[in-house]
Amino acid sequence: MHSKTFKIQISGRVQGVGFRPFVFNLAKKNHLLGTVSNNENGVIIYINTSEEKAVHFVEQILKEKPEVSIITAHSIEEVKYEEYTDFSIIPSESDEKINIPLTPDFAVCNACKTEISNKNNRRFQYAFTTCIHCGPRYAVTKKYPFERKNTSLHTFKMCANCLDEYKNPLNKRFHSQTNSCKDCGITMELLDNKKVEIENNQTHILDKLVTLLHKGKIIALKNTNGYLLCCDASNPNAITNLRKRKNRFNKPFAVLYPTIDFIKNDFDISSEEENALVSIIAPIVILKNTKQLSFEPNNIAPNLNYTGVMLPSSALLQLIAKKAKKPIIATSGNAHGSPIITTKEEAELKLNTIADYFLHHNLDIEFPQDDSVLKFVDKQQVLIRRSRGLSPNFEYAEKLTKNKILAMGSHLKSTFTYLPNKHIYLSPYFGNLDNYDVLNRFTTTIDKYIELFNTKPKTILTDKHLHYQSSILGKAYREKWNANLIEIQHHKAHFCSVLAEHKLFQSTKKILGVIWDGTGFGDDNQIWGGEFFSYENNKIDRINHFEYFNWIANDKMAKEPRLSLFSLIDDEDKELIKGKFTKTEYKIYNKMLKNNTLKTSSVGRLFDAVASALDIVDVNSYEAEAAMLLENCANSSQVENCIDLLEFKDYDTIPSKLLLKIIIKAYKIDGVSKAFIARSFIFTLAKIIIKIAKKNKVKTIVCSGGVFQNSVLIKILTELSIEKSLDLKFNCKLSANDENISFGQLMYYQNIKN
Numbered sequence: 001m002h003s004k005t006f007k008i009q010i011s012g013r014v015q016g017v018g019f020r021p022f023v024f025n026l027a028k029k030n031h032l033l034g035t036v037s038n039n040e041n042g043v044i045i046y047i048n049t050s051e052e053k054a055v056h057f058v059e060q061i062l063k064e065k066p067e068v069s070i071i072t073a074h075s076i077e078e079v080k081y082e083e084y085t086d087f088s089i090i091p092s093e094s095d096e097k098i099n100i101p102l103t104p105d106f107a108v109c110n111a112c113k114t115e116i117s118n119k120n121n122r123r124f125q126y127a128f129t130t131c132i133h134c135g136p137r138y139a140v141t142k143k144y145p146f147e148r149k150n151t152s153l154h155t156f157k158m159c160a161n162c163l164d165e166y167k168n169p170l171n172k173r174f175h176s177q178t179n180s181c182k183d184c185g186i187t188m189e190l191l192d193n194k195k196v197e198i199e200n201n202q203t204h205i206l207d208k209l210v211t212l213l214h215k216g217k218i219i220a221l222k223n224t225n226g227y228l229l230c231c232d233a234s235n236p237n238a239i240t241n242l243r244k245r246k247n248r249f250n251k252p253f254a255v256l257y258p259t260i261d262f263i264k265n266d267f268d269i270s271s272e273e274e275n276a277l278v279s280i281i282a283p284i285v286i287l288k289n290t291k292q293l294s295f296e297p298n299n300i301a302p303n304l305n306y307t308g309v310m311l312p313s314s315a316l317l318q319l320i321a322k323k324a325k326k327p328i329i330a331t332s333g334n335a336h337g338s339p340i341i342t343t344k345e346e347a348e349l350k351l352n353t354i355a356d357y358f359l360h361h362n363l364d365i366e367f368p369q370d371d372s373v374l375k376f377v378d379k380q381q382v383l384i385r386r387s388r389g390l391s392p393n394f395e396y397a398e399k400l401t402k403n404k405i406l407a408m409g410s411h412l413k414s415t416f417t418y419l420p421n422k423h424i425y426l427s428p429y430f431g432n433l434d435n436y437d438v439l440n441r442f443t444t445t446i447d448k449y450i451e452l453f454n455t456k457p458k459t460i461l462t463d464k465h466l467h468y469q470s471s472i473l474g475k476a477y478r479e480k481w482n483a484n485l486i487e488i489q490h491h492k493a494h495f496c497s498v499l500a501e502h503k504l505f506q507s508t509k510k511i512l513g514v515i516w517d518g519t520g521f522g523d524d525n526q527i528w529g530g531e532f533f534s535y536e537n538n539k540i541d542r543i544n545h546f547e548y549f550n551w552i553a554n555d556k557m558a559k560e561p562r563l564s565l566f567s568l569i570d571d572e573d574k575e576l577i578k579g580k581f582t583k584t585e586y587k588i589y590n591k592m593l594k595n596n597t598l599k600t601s602s603v604g605r606l607f608d609a610v611a612s613a614l615d616i617v618d619v620n621s622y623e624a625e626a627a628m629l630l631e632n633c634a635n636s637s638q639v640e641n642c643i644d645l646l647e648f649k650d651y652d653t654i655p656s657k658l659l660l661k662i663i664i665k666a667y668k669i670d671g672v673s674k675a676f677i678a679r680s681f682i683f684t685l686a687k688i689i690i691k692i693a694k695k696n697k698v699k700t701i702v703c704s705g706g707v708f709q710n711s712v713l714i715k716i717l718t719e720l721s722i723e724k725s726l727d728l729k730f731n732c733k734l735s736a737n738d739e740n741i742s743f744g745q746l747m748y749y750q751n752i753k754n
C-alpha cells in the first residue's frame, strides 16, 4: 500500500517560521514516513504513501500551516521509490541560489511574553527570548537557508536545556533557529557615556536601566534591529535634553507603551489601529490625540494633534516597558539623518554626546532596520515608512520578467528593489543619500544582496535625475557588472507602483494617474510634482499638470516654505509677505527670480506656499513640517465646513498662482480663519482631481506621491469618489512617498511600452 514515494514542494515565507516542525508533527499524526528539509526554493518533503493520502496531506498542510507563514506555491509529484523507516527533519546542505522570500522579523509573541514574566519559567526576565513564532529573522540573516549556522546566532552554542527543546517535537522551540536562554545566550552590558560599567549582573541590568529612565536619563539601547534612544515620555526635562542634544527641536518622537490597554487609556483607537499595534509587525501607529494623555503630547509631537505609538517589538523592550510602567520615548538611534546604528563602537562614537547611558548586547545585527510607521484614514492603511516586520519582500502574484534587475530608486527616501529570481526583494527605507553614512549603508546592503543571492543584475534601472546619488551609483554598477542601464521618469514610476499594487496593468479601460509630490525630474527637463497621467494599453501619457512656477535657490526651496510663497505670489501682493525676509534676502531672491529658467509644477511646494501664506511656518525645522502642520490645521474643522476655492474652467494647466491669490485674499483681507482656508485648499485639490477624471471620462483614479500621505486629502477624496461612483486607488502595502520609486521603476520596466 505504501509502495510509492511523493515529493512535495512548498514555497513562500516558509523558513524561520516553524514550518519543518509543523510538517514533522503533521506527518507523525498521519503515521507517514519520510523527510522534510529546507532548500533554496522553500520546504521539500518526501513521503511514502498512497496518492490519495499524499494529496490529503498537502491539503492539511495548506489548511493548518503556521500562523506567520505564507504559501505562494506548492506542487506534488511521484518520484522514484525510496524506503523510509521514520519521519525526520534533515538539515539543508544546499549551495543552490535562493529562490524564496526572506523572512522578516517578528515581534515577540504572547506566549514568550508570558514566559519572561513567570518567575517559575526558566526564561524569566531573559531579554532575548524567542520561539518558532517570533524573534529576529531578516535582521540576523547571514546566508540562506534559514539555519542557525547561517545567522548571527551561530556564535552562541545551545546549552543542554535549549538543545532538548530544539530536538523535542512537542516543544514550541523544536527546530527554532534563534533559540537561546540566559545560560547560553545573549548578554547585555550597561555602561555610562564614559564607558564605565555600572551594573554587571544580568538579572539586575534592566532594573537599573529603568531606574535611570525614571531619573530622566537618556539611554541608547540596542534592540534586535538597531539602537534606540529612550527617555521617560512624561519627563519634560529629559525630552528637552534629548531634543537639544539631538538638535531636533520639533520633529515628532515615537512612544513605546507597555500594553495595548495602556494605549487604550490614552487614545480612542479603531479596530484597524488595534490590530496593527498588536500584530507581529509591531509598527509605530500614528494615533489622533482625543483624550487626556499620560504625558504632555506637545512635548512629543509639537503643534500636531497626533502621536506615534508602538508596543514592544522584542522581549527586551517588553521587559523594559513593563518595568517602567509608563510610556517611554523610543526613537531611532542615529545622529543628523544618519542611518540607525547597530554596533557598540559606532554607538559609543556617535551617540555619546546624546545618551547618558548605553545598553549594549552581543548579538550582531546583519540587516539593520528602523521601525515601520503607518496610520489609518478610516479603514484605509497609509504606510509612512516600510521597514522592520515588512521588508525585505514584496509579494507579487503577477508574472515577472526573467531578467535580473536592480532598481536603484530615488534619493531622499531611498530604497532599492532587486529581482534576482522569481521574487521581488524591496529593501527597507534607508534615508537621504546625500548623507555619507546613508549612502554607505545603501551600497553595502546592495553588495550583501548580490552575495546572498549569488546573482549579478543584468539591467540597472535609475531615476532620470542625473544627480541623484542612486543614479550615479547605478552608472558605476553598469560598468562594474557590464549591465544595461535604463532611466525611468520619477512620477511615472510612482504611477506604476500603484498600478502594480492593485493589478491594474491589464485593465481594458483608461486610468487616471494623479501623482503629486515635492520634486522629480521631468521629461521636459523641468521639475515635475503636480502631474496627471493617463494609462491605457501599456502606455503612459502626461495629460495635464499644475502650472509651472519658478524653482529658486535649489534645495533651499524645499526647506523654506516662504520661498515657494515668494515664487508663486502675484507681484501686486508681494508687499504682504515682505516681512518674512530681511532686506538683503528680499533683494537676492528677487534677482534670482528674474534670472531663473528652472520651473516646477510641484504640489508639495504649493502646500508649502499655502502654509507660509497662512503664517503656519516659513522655514521648516524638519522635512515636510509645513505639509504636516497644514494638514493638522485643516483637520481642526469639519469637511462640511469648507468650499471649492477654484471655479473650474477648462484650464490647460491647474492655476496654482490664482489659487494662491484667492487664499491670500481670504486670509489677509477678508480675515477668514486658517483652518477653514486650509481645509478648503485641500478640498479644492480633491475637486480638481474629480473634475479632471470627469473631463477625461475615466472611472478609475490612481494616486501616488508624498502628498497622498495627507489624511485630510485622502478622506475628502475618498468621500467625493464614493459620491461620484469613481474607483479610487492608493498605495497600500507601500508608502506613497519616494520609498516606492524603486519598485515602481521595476514595474515600469516590465509593463510600459512607450
Ligand SMILES: [Zn+2]
Residues within 6 Å of the ligand: 108, 109, 110, 111, 112, 113, 129, 130, 131, 132, 133, 134, 135
Ligand atoms: Zn515567541
Ligand SMILES: [Zn+2]
Residues within 6 Å of the ligand: 158, 159, 160, 161, 162, 163, 180, 181, 182, 183, 184, 185
Ligand atoms: Zn540555553
